[in-house]
Structures are given as structure tokens and as C-alpha cells.
Amino acid sequence: MCASALTLSGLLVTGVIAADPAAAADPAGYQNVRINEVTSSNSDTVELYNSGSAPVSLSGWKMSDNGFSPQAFSPSAGTIAAGGFVTFDSPKGLGDADTLVLYTSGGTVVDRVDWATDEAKPAMARCGGDGTGGWVTETSATTFGFVNAPGCPSSVPAASRVRINEVTSSGADTVELYNGGTSAVSLASWRYVDGDTGHSAATISSSSPSATSIPAGGYVTFDSTIGLGDNDSVFLLDGSGDTVDSVTWATDGAKPSDQRCANGTGGFATATTATLGAANSCPGSGGGGGGGGGQLLGGGGSLTSGCTPEEPSGTGSAPSGTQPWPGGQDVTIADNVCAFTTSTGPEGRDLSGLAFDPSNPSVLWAAKNKNWLFKLVKSGGKWIPDASWSATGKQIRFAGGSGEPDSEGLTVGPNGHLYVTSERDNDDNSVPEDTIMEFDPSASGSTLTPIHQWDMTAQFPQLDTGSKDDANLGFEGVGYVPDSWLTANGWTDPLTGAAYNPANYPLHGSGLFFAGLEWDGTLHVYGLNSDGTFTTFGTVATGERSVMDVTYDAGTQRIVATCDNTCGETHTFLKVGSGGAIVPDVTYTNPTVMPVDNLEGFAIAPTSTCVAGSREAVWSDDGIYGFGSGTSSSGHALYSGTFPC
Template identity: 35%
Template sequence: MSARKAHGAGVAVLAAAGLAPLVAAVTPGIVAAAADTEVSGVVINEVSQRVNPDWVEFHNTGDEAADLSGWKFQDDQDRGPEDYVFPPGTVIPAGWYLVLDAAEGDTRGFEFGLGAEDTVRLSDPTGTLVDSLSWTEHAATTYGRCPDGTGEVRLTAAPTRGEANDCSSPARINEVASGFVELVNPTDADLDLSGVVVRAAGADDGYVVTAGGVIRAGGFASIDVSVLPFAPSEVDGIELVDADGTVVDEQGWDTLPAPSLGRCPDATGPFAVTASATPSAANDCVPVAGQDVVKVNEVESDEGDPGDWIELVNTGAEAVDLSGWLVRDSDDTRFSTIPDGTVVEAGGFYVHEETALGFGLGGGDQARLYTPNGTLADSYTWEEHAATTYGRCPDGTGEFRTTTTPTKGAANDCGPAVRINEIESSDGEPSDWVELANPSAEDVDIAGFQVKDDDDTHVWTAPAGTVVPAGGHYVVEETDLDFGLGGADTVRLFAADGSAIDSYAWADHAATTYGRCPDGTGAFAVTVEPTKGAVNSCEGDAVPPAPWPGGPAVTVVDAEDAFDGDLSGIDYAPSGTAEPGVLWAVDNGRGRLHRLEWDGTVWANSTDDGWSAGKPLHYPGGVGTPDSEGVTVTGDGSVVVGTERDNDADDVSQLSLLRFDVSGAEAALSATTEWDLTADLPTTGPNAGIEAVEWVPDDVLTGLGLVDESTGGAYDPDGYPAHGDGVYFVGVEGTGQVYAYLLLDDGGIRQLAAIDPELAGVMALDFDLATGTLWAVCDDGCEGASSLLRVGDDGAFAVTGQVARPAAMANLNSEGFAITPVERCADGVRPVYWTDDDDTDGHSLRAGTLPCPEDPGEPGDDDGSDAGTDDGGAADGSDTGAGDGADAGAEPGGESGADDGTEDGGTLPDTGATAGWLVAGGLLLTLAGFALVAADRRRRAVS
């Protein structure tokens, strides 16, 4: 955009409508700011206390690193044990920032919220107050020091979590006409405009607001053309410049349109031609065609098929062009634009998929629809995930409710959840009957409902008080029906108002019964056997897993509260002898890698080379916080971590494998290579992506006869140069599938196989070299079942059986599993390990046993699935091979064999770990549970 310099010698300083003298010399709402930081250099730099969760930013303005170990952070109350104490090893390097979040009951931040009138205080270990800040009202943005780190505290222009404060003016250009320029104050506090300049784009001079000029909270100020040194209609753009010379807003045009160009909606929306000029008042925005008839109609927020989605419906009589409309969730920083050419016919539907959204929807969230000019057209807010979906009943006009079934891109299913589920028509036990099912999460009262066959005179009416329980069944016997069912007949179900709900017709008697498969929701089929009043028995139903092949008991093998949750994948690196090796484990929420060693009592963080608290992981270049779910040790000793998103980039699915060199003493690890699998894998939700990764050597797979599905021939490693010396097996939670990949040295990928482990989800993978078996492990969603996969005669991995978790092991959220090699065998068994992401009872690591193979020299001959009665154990916490599990909890922290998994582990103590973010100079590290982020980093691009 070019600009023509306005004529005039100097700048205008005349008063403008809407500007008033500044009443106070400080930002409204701030009571006091005090600091005594001569020794530490640490100040409270920015406070956010309006957007959940609250957060507080600390900044080390000194020339040396500041150790905050034992320092205390408080609000205006002395809360005793609930005051936040920084854990040992918390260090802020010179020039860096640390951001502490309100954890709201979590153990990873301060457990109190910040109010509209409150104080935050920072004290050293002696109790000396180092810094404090008080306010009397919520900040529209945040309160922050200006200049950054050293100045007085004022209202910022925008939150800058972990970065230098935005001390520019939050004022914005709101409307431009031939006769005036209007500014707006989008905040909830009066705004001092002293020294702010309005000028033609590219000009050196302009209108300067005189000292004492202020715009009231949410107000407007128009500057008349008579005091401007330029005419808006004679230039091609204007700029709003802060007193320090920073351009804080600008808008250009080819020809200034009449009557005016204004933001729609005011202050936040894009510029559009208005219906009339409105100086010093809200803009008169022209309605966009369709904004009153297009509605949010149905929402899937719980990782549907294939992910989250938002459905819109056109309730009008004419087609509506949705090109350029915006879809948002509850976060104003996230939006998705509906593609050009998207036209919804009258009465039609449009579904905005998660792949188009670029982000997922939460359990408590919003779906908001905006027109291209920024007008909110419709929205819906919910507090928790729906069992099915949330939808309007009736479509487009009714209130939102939980639908009976999801109906993406079609009319909502607003009828009763009860359906015909199973039919006996051939003199069953004791005669004919009709079973109804309620697959929903709520009881359904069916008083007045009617069941008929193909004869309208044959009617059964449900008496008052008849209820089909949530997830349950109700059987209508022939004695209730008062009529029988024929070999060729129909069963019909009607609501109390006579509307048809469901029906099924058949031409011949079933050998057993006709029933929905799966129960309550599927299509009708001939069942395997009648199951009156119970879940239908369908062809192909899963066979219950076999008992755990090792010892029945488990033992906790970590210190209490050592990890406090989020421990996910693990992998065992053998020592090569009978001595315990190393357990590598990843923490997904914190993006941290742990190197664990056996200390004779428990597995604990190694004290060598900076591993005492684990090391934070980052993407190449030292940025981001990978949500680290799976881990595997490769043949060259490097570690590869499987991730499903960048925790710093909101809820955006990003399926990557990251390689890390773990041989050095660095405080944090940046990936040496990233392989992005997002485009190659099926679409999943941001929390349903890569959960597991396992490296298997090439020579083992060629020895097993693996077939390369991409070529149809035997897998030939020599055909893929520069790929290392093994294959990576990747487990995806959302699809429940396993995929085999070659990772090329240049960052490229090659998929060799797709494998179905016949599990609802894959949380962990481990390859047992001794038996040639790939273990795929599910968590508490599958009752802890594991699938055993081996290469068959056709060269493909296939399920050879499934096993249940050990009898004495609770139904834990097991997201990691590791088998030790035959060198660890003792008395016929060897240790295996599970992680528990929920840290049940304060423990995240448990050990059990598997039998040793009879001939460990022949991989694949014996996977031990017929064993489990051997005695014996090992010296690293897994001595659980004998007995019935009743003594499994005898050691301190042990777990009783009588535990049926029904307890939730109680309230976990707050260890203070992972309390916040440290930010500076291009790196992202973790130190004593804190993430270090570059002060100038940008949000990582995601495909």
C-alpha cells in the first residue's frame, strides 16, 4: 500500500470529541506495585486474572541466574500449605521469564484463583517480601510492567505470556469517513491517549492527542476532519501510532467508501462498508445475507467419526453463501474460515470437520459462528461432552439437547432413545417376545408407547411407570402383547403421541432371534443365541482375553509421589547382563524424558548428566513442548519419542516422531530430526493420536519373513538406503491401529504395513525379541487387555491371541509397557513393567512377570501364553511370580491382590512439580518441572 503525505507544517493538537482530561495519573484498577529486587533481580512482570486459568509471569531482570528454590508465591491470603512454594532446582536464567498457572486442584500450579480485587506476592525463603502487585478490578487484558521488567505496572495492550510485555496502546481505529476518524477503547478501563498520533499511512506527522486525553471504558472518540492535517478521502490509508512511535493499528483502502468504513462488530471485527456514518457511537453494520437464518445445529466434541465437527443448518427459504464465514470455539485466538464456494441450500446442512477447524473441541467449550464482517450469527455453549452429540430439536429452531444418535450432515435424531432390539417370533422361552433397548445415558419413561405387529389392531400399550433404564433392556412378553408373531411379520414401535419410532420386518422365522448387532445401535441380524433382557449375542463378537500368562500379582516399583501423573510410554534398555538396565519413560503433559535406574528398592531418576528430574523435550530448534506419549530406544542408542501434538499450540493434532541424542549432559533436549506423520495417518482428535512407538531391528524382521505391503514382496532393508537399521511400529489411540514405518534420514517416511490389533485403542507397544511377538496394550478402556501379534505365513503381523491384565492388578490407565530380555530371567520368569498415567495411590510404575521362553535362541517359538504358574522373581521389584497375589502389597507402597480397581487413588499430594513456563532466547527447556520457552518464539506451524 502506498501513501500520500498530508500537507501541513507540524502537527495538530486540538481537542477531539469524546476525549476528556485524564483524572488520575495511574492506570485505573492498580493500587500498588512494590519491588525490592536488588539481590535477585526477579519481579512480578505480568498478571492475567480474567481468562481461565489465571497465570502470573515472573521475569529475571538481573545479570545472573536466580534460584527460586523454596521461594513462596501467594495471593492476598496466607493459605499455609496451599501457598505455592517453588520446588528445588527452580532457576530462572538471566533475562528469562517463568509463567505460573492456576492449577485448579491439579498438582502442577498454584491452587487458588485470582479475584477482581486481589494481590500477588513473592517472598524469598526467609519470608522477606521481594515483590507484590495489587489491583481493584479485573484487567481487560493483563496488568504488566511498562517498560518490560522495570517500569510501573499498567494495563497492557494484549497478554504476552512468556514474552516481553505489550506496552502499546490498546486503542484501535474503529471507523473512517470523509469527515472524521473514530477511535475505540476496547477495554473495561479508561484509556489515556496522551501522545497517540493519527496520521495518513506513511506520513511523518499527524494529529496528536494532547496530554489528559482519555477514552472511557468501552467508549468512542471521533476526530473531526477540521483538526486533522489530512483529509481521509484524499489518502489511501491511516495509521494509529503510540506515543513511543509504534504503529498499533492501520487500515487502507483504494477509494474510501461512503458512508463510512467501520469495524463490524466494533473494536474487534474486520472493516466493512457501513449502513450510515456514526461518529462517536457504535457502528451501523450492514447485515450479511443469511446471518439470521444459518444456525449452529449439531456439535460433536468427543472425537467422533473421524474427529470433532460442527454442523450448520440453513433455516431460510433461499440458499446462503457461507464463503469467508468464521467458526470459533471458546478461545478468541482460534478460528477457522469456511472455504470459498461453500453454499448451503434452503433447509440444507454444512459440516465443518476437525481437519478444517484445525483444533479440537473440549468437554466444556463453545461453537460460535461469525459472518465475514465479524457479526456473531449463532453460538452454543456446553459444560461436558455429550454421550452422543448436542443438537437442536427440532433442527435449526429448537433448544439444544443430547441427541439420540449422531446425524452428521442430516436432520437431528431427536426421538426417544428406545429402540426395538431383539425379536423372538418362533415360540421362544416361553413364547414370542419383543425386547426394547435404551442405549442412551439416561432412563427413558415409555408410558403410553405402543408395540404393534403388521396388524394395526394388535396393540400393546406401555402402562404408566414403565421405564427402560439407561443402557438397559425391557422385554414385552407374548402374554403382555396378547398376540403372537408370525414367520413373515413386522414389529413396530410408536411414541405416546403416535409418531413412529422404529420397526423391523422379516420374511421367515430366525433360527434363533433377530437382534441389533451391535446391541442397541446396529442393524438387525440373526443372533448367535437368544439373550432375552441382556446384550445381544452377535456373530463375530470378541472372545474374552485369556488369563495373564505370568504371575498374577503386581508390585509398585516407584517412590510414592515420584511422578504425580502423566507418566506415559516406557522402554527398557538392557544392560546386557543379569543386572537391571535402564527404563526410559516419557511424561506427556510436561514433555519430559526420564532415565530411570534401579536403586535396589525402586526405579528412580538417574543422578548422572542432569537426569535427576528428567529432561524437557523440544522440537528441532528448541521450540515447543511435545505431548510425549511413546518412547523407544533404537539400535544406535538414540531415543525416539512419539507425540500427538505440541502442548504450546493449543488443541491441534500433530502426529510426529522425534529423535533425541541422550548421550550428553544438556539440561534440555531438542530433537535432531522430526518425522511428521500427520498427513499419512487417519485424522484423529488432538488427544487421540500417536500413543506408542517401538523400534524393531531389520535383521529380526527379515528373519521373521515380514512382507513389505507397499511393494508386495519380502521386506528388503537394502532397498531403502539412509533409513537406519530398523522399523518403527506406531500405535494410534483414536483408530486402534498399528502402522509400520521406515524413518528416512532426510525426514521422509515410508509406510510398510498397517496392522489391526483388534483393540479399541493402542496405548503401548513392545516387541519381545525372545519370542518374536509384538505386544499391543490397551488401557482401562479395554480393561487392560493386550493383543499378541506375530508374523504369519503370509508375512503379515496378525493377532495370535489376547491376554487380560494380571489378576491382582487394578484396571489402571496403563499407557506404557516394557518387557525385559531373557538375561533378566530368574527361576523361570522375567520382569515386565507398566506405567499408570493416573498415578493411582501415588504410584506410576508397577512390575509383574512373564514366563521365560523355553528356547530363547529361536525368536517366535514360544510367547509364554500358556504359562504363568512358575515361581520365582527378580531383584528389581518384580518378584511377583509366585502365589495368588495376596502378598503383592507387602512391600512399602505395594498393591494388594484384593484390589478390584474400583478405588480412584484418593487425593494426590502436591509436589510442586511442573508448575510453570520459563521463557527466553530461542530455547525451550524444563528445569525442576518448569518449561523454558524462547522469549521471541513464534507458535510452531502445524499442518
């Protein structure tokens, strides 16, 4: 029996104004502003990132090099938005081996990064999460003003897998390190320093003589000999003098402790109980430390037999010009552990396409690879199978009642029916079968067969090579787009070269279907006719390397093409351009607290659900990997966040 996870919730991290005069000038949320990238060549450019959920004023802020003499700088913007970037060129030259310190107008140290000779060329950057990742030297072009490349470099050094995992500024002022890598790391010459620039860095070995190395997946704790107070920081340096990691907290943010959530990853949050030397639980109360936007929190629950997470593969970079997630940075795990184990999927994972029901936004439909559909409803803040429809999902078949559709994407049509894509028959998975099937969800029984089925396989000969890998690169997502949007925005019909006129296609219903092809990231536009035929309206270039899900969002009046870690976890919103063609408008990445996995499903709730300017966004993890074995996210498929109304 699959054990349930503990209830999970995101923490909204804000600054707390202290009583002393210097800290009184510190803006709320200052500790969430992190140095994210820096170069010591050419313009000596610095990038800041706000990992919090609210904008932060940079008025009067200063910086210094290793001379620790604060000096004003001119940021590209006076306020840094939640999840946003600000850059500036250092008014002081930054050397080959140097230090950069960031201060509020009141003189509080916000963040600091140290580097050895040439380590900031082309740049030092946080990798594995903007604002939260470990520091490494970039091996390719810089990314100032944009999200850092997911790999930076593709193989992150073992030392950068060591993270400050928990800090307490009361009692013994203890610091906990965690090694999220696969090999032990020597700490023999590692040092640390607090936010007082008058202090010299102390060695970990002098604070804890037994802390000579940290094993893979293990912890090391030491008591600070330089004291840790309110409005303070810890900066961790390796044996070369390069900063590895850091954390900053406001008043009482590290009492009883400040913890990374989930364990070893994500941002910091104030916890109600310290867990030094063990995995973080983070049932926090807010007001935490730097990098503390939203967190993935809570206990993971045990994995049931047959529920085996799959490590993500195929990680690549985001499209050029990708923007930060425009919604909140708080994200919660939104399902029970191992919730989608079925009789046909030996691993119990593979929740893929997602779609809110436009007529009932309290319902979320989901497609699972290996021929399953789920109707999900909210219970206790989680999306769970609707027992009145089927507590274990319903199987689907191809027309005729045979075969095992490799169901990937789905959308809800104007008639309330579900339109599901399949890229192959899993009974013969080396042969492509790129189809769209129409199902009536009100049909009785535990197995559904299509009312109509449209087969587009012949249009994609490049997938028919005899390779199951090529056959697996077909239709991954599909979105229904109403004719009213296409005509109102002046879409040019590719078949006539004139303005689209739905009356020219009397059997197609009231909209077209946009199917996303994993092979090359294109959308293929179809009119699905009631007599079982279809009309092909050509292709749309998304600018994404692949497409894993497609949705039409009436709130933004855009078609959304989603790509997983193959494209840096991004969503491209498309519009009808001035020339009448459908073109990319803007691309967003996911909130930085989320794992970099095969997140194949994405859905945005209708604007009718808006509360305080936000609505729900939901992601699905095709491999239920989360942040890896032993973390609170392992075994979970769904994540919930917010998107602007």
C-alpha cells in the first residue's frame, strides 16, 4: 500500500525589519536578493537575482571589492522584481582573484562571492537554480539578465555539490553542510566567514577537527567560532578560495534554524525545529534566509513496490531570451506519493499531459503513458483521482478496442470530450502511430474507446525508422484553439493565403487542434472533421527544441507550447503576429525552486479561479524523480504554483 506524504505547503519569505538603526533601512525581503553571476573581465558586470515572492528596492545599495570599502553603483533598474534580474557594471575594477560584497543602504551585507585567479572568466555563476545554486566557473557564454544555463558547466564539480543546508544563530551557532553529489569531498582546507567584513575566514577544521571530509549524501556540522547574529550570513569557501555557497537571513531568521527546503536543494526557510545532522523537515513559519522564495517542503512518504522514479535525461539549455517565471516563486507538491501506479506501467510514473476542464475548473484531466486517463479533483490541497469517476484511472484503447496508446497529451474540446494524442502503440513500440483520439468521459466502464480517431502517422516518415526511440518522438501534446480567437486576431489561413474563414470547413466544429511534435518542437494544425477525416493547416515554429504539452490560455489569449528539461523547463507563449502568422511572443522558465526533470505536463487554471491577482499553474513530472532519492519530492508527479491573472 502506498504511504501518503505529509501535507506540503510553500513558504512566503519576506524580510523582517530589525530594531537597530542600521538594519532599519533594510528593505523587506533584502535577504532574497542574491549575487547570481559576476565577471572580472571587460566591464566587470554583476547580475543580481531576486528569489523572493515580492519586489525589493535597491535604492542606496552599495558594493565593494576585497578592500571592503562600500561604493554606490548604478543598477539597470531601481527595483528588482520577484524572480527578476538586475545588472550593473562594477564601479571598482574586479581583479583576477577578488571579492564582491553587496550591501543594503543601511550597510547590512546582503551577499558575497569570492573567487581565485581567473575563476570569474568568463564568469562565476550560480548553477542548479538561479539564486539558490552552487557557485561554479562558467565554461560558455555569460547569461547576464537571463536565467543561468542549467549545467554551467554540463558537469558541475563535486565541490559545488556541497551546500550549506542549515544554520542556527542561537546557542552554539551551528552550520550544517550537505553533500548532494555522488562522491566524498575533502574539507581539509575549506573556510567560512560571516557577514562581518572585518572578520577573517575561519577553517572548518579549526571549528570541528573531525570534519575532514563529507561523504556522498552525508552531513557535516560545525560550530562557528566567529559568532552568528541577527541580519547575518554564512559564506562557504573551498580550498582554492572560491565561494561554494552562501545564506543570508534577517532578524530571527535562523532561530531556531534556517533550512534549505527540500533537503539539499531550493531556498531557505525559517524552521520551527532544528534538524542538524539529518534531513531537513522545514515545517517553517516564514521570514527565512536568502534564496528563500517558494520551497518544496515536507516528508516524502515511502515508495510502494513498482513505483520507481526515473532520473531525468536529455537536459539542454533554454531558448535565447527566456524570461523568469512571471508568477509566484512558491511551489508545492500537489499529489500523494506513488498516486498513479497502474497495471500497465511497471514503474508507476509517466503522468504526462494536463488540462483544466474549462466548464468546471475544479477538475484537472491528466494523461498517463501506457493508455490511462485520470480525472483529478482537489482534496486537502492536493490533486487526487476522482473516485466517482475512477479512483485508479480509466484505460483507453485505439479504435476497435485494441492496442495500447502511448497517451501523452490531452485537451478538452468544446463538447466536453477529451482529445488525446498517442505517438505509438506500446504493443509494438518501434512503429509510430501519431493519432488524435476523441473520448467521451461520461461513457460508462473502466475502459474507453474513441468516438473518432484521426491518424496522421504518414505525415512523419522521419519517425518510422524501426527505432523505438524515433517512434517515441511524435505527438506529445495537443491543445484546442477556438475559431473565435483565430478570426479575432487575423490569422491567415495557410491553405488559402487569405483571412481564416471557418465556414470553409463545415465539418471541423468550432476550433482547430494544435498537436506538438517532440521531434523538432513544431506545432501541427488540424481541423478534425466529424466524418473521421482531417484538414492539415501546416506547421508553426515555436522556437523550442521539443514540445511536450500544448494549451490555449484564454487569460493571456495565447497558445502555450511547453518543453521540459530538454529546453531548460520553458513555456513559449504564441500569438498571431502582424503578418497573420502564429509566432512566439515570450518564453518563461519555471520557478527556480522546482527540480530540473522531465516535467512534461503543464496547465493554467481559467481566470474565473483568480484570487488576489493569481491563478493556479500545475506541472507534471513524467519520471516522478523530484530532487532525487530520499528527498520529499521523490515519488511525486504533480507540482502547484501560481500564474498572474
